[in-house]
Amino acid sequence: MSEAFNSNEAPEPVGLYPHSRKVGNLLFLSGVGPREKGTKKIPGVELSENGEIISYDIAEQCHSVFKNVRLILEASGSSWDKLIDVTVFLTNMKDDFPTYNKIYAEYFKDNQPCRTTVEISSLPTPIAIELKCIATI
Template identity: 80%
Template sequence: MSENKDLIHSSKAPEPVGLYPHARRVGNLLFLSGVGPRKRGSKEIPGVELDENGNIISYDIEAQCHSVFENIRYILEEAGSSWDKIIDVTVFLTNMKEDFPKYNKIYAEYFKDNQPCRTTLGITALPTPIAIELKVIATID
């Protein structure tokens, strides 16, 4: 975690791909930067197979969903918040037509007890070869 109490740098979530914290606290709100499914300390993306040029050959949206939710949990817990304190989720999918049904089913499993507001957007690409990214707002005591 960062020394600055307002900026959160997780020791478990994947490293940011730019100059930004994993999260920032403002009052009793915690704003998470976009979080993807990558694993900390490597370029590995669960369920993604790349060719020698870094292009996606195949991917498993279900594996990516589970991984991104795990990364969100890491950041929340290290910041002093928790999954049940999520109040808003923005989801970015690179293949809305094929991936939305699978993502929506997994999302319902993770959020069955806590139902934050949600927006899901279909986009053409993300900065790394991932198929899903989440932007989350949670409360924090």
């Protein structure tokens, strides 16, 4: 059996899926981006009138996505220190990895889950980073 969870504090999913799903003592998070709840605003992103990215600040997006992950973990009965695996999707590894890696180290200095970071060509919304996480409960 599994149980789905949604946070009242994190941004709404952009499709038909829950924020997380508990199976046994594991919690699987759906992909989490840096959007703000209740808006289409993406911290650190400037968009043109037709929705194209004009500029973005990867540091601001990192802080926002880590905040959103924490909100989902806590709403689902887990916590930051119980993360065991993190997959990170970046749309610009060459330029963004050094900044992302530095900020990641600040957030994960006390808890060091397994991590995979991959570059992808795009994400469903105009963001530069998304996290897929597994935690214990």
